Amino acid sequence: MSISRDSRYVVLLLIVVSICASAENVQSDPQHRFTIVVPLGWKVTTSAETMKLTMGDSFIQILHFPGQASAMKVLQVAMSQASESFAGGQPLQQGETAFGGEHAIFANYAAYDDRSVSVYLRFVATDSGWVFYAGSPQSGFTTLRETFLKIEHSFQLTNATPPNSAPVENASPK
Numbered sequence: 001m002s003i004s005r006d007s008r009y010v011v012l013l014l015i016v017v018s019i020c021a022s023a024e025n026v027q028s029d030p031q032h033r034f035t036i037v038v039p040l041g042w043k044v045t046t047s048a049e050t051m052k053l054t055m056g057d058s059f060i061q062i063l064h065f066p067g068q069a070s071a072m073k074v075l076q077v078a079m080s081q082a083s084e085s086f087a088g089g090q091p092l093q094q095g096e097t098a099f100g101g102e103h104a105i106f107a108n109y110a111a112y113d114d115r116s117v118s119v120y121l122r123f124v125a126t127d128s129g130w131v132f133y134a135g136s137p138q139s140g141f142t143t144l145r146e147t148f149l150k151i152e153h154s155f156q157l158t159n160a161t162p163p164n165s166a167p168v169e170n171a172s173p174k
Contacts, residue, residue: 027051028158029062034100034130036062037154039147053151057117058136058144060151066129071105075125078133079107086111086121086135100157102126110138124152 027044028035029051038044045052053060068074089111097106109121120141124132134148
């Protein structure tokens with residue numbers, strides 16, 4: 001019995017998809033406070049204060065600012081810190097969401113990096129002080145949007161019960 005050429009391509013495609021699907025790995029911060037799914041091709045750097053994921057000019061940082069009174073205060077601290085690296089921030093969208101099973105707020109911005117490249121920035125902050133901070137050149141953001149959201153939604157506090165589904169955002173355009 002002979003296998004058709006099309007069938008060989010389908011089998012090869014299934015093998016490649018299977019390898020790529022298993023290429024993601026779950027990473028934890030050094031203190032084992034949270035886990036996150038890191039897709040193939042992203043580099044992870046950790047320190048006591050932050051976890052940073054990078055791929056090309058795109059990045060994600062996960063930070064913790066404990067002791068703040070609300071998610072809004074956490075967001076303000078994170079954005080103040082980011083303003084040292086980005087200029088001309090223009091608000092695009094803001095609203096409520098969930099992050100790691102906790103109530104959170106988000107804010108999306110357009111800004112310029114130190115090379116005057118237009119970038120898209122996303123901040124997500126929780127009442128308990130967690131921040132997801134992502135950025136990418138706007139020219140490539142459309143391609144990475146789903147990956148950013150997949151990584152964001154994979155964040156799990158190690159002492160928290162994982163949410164049953166990805167959060168739904170209640171957005172209000174700015």
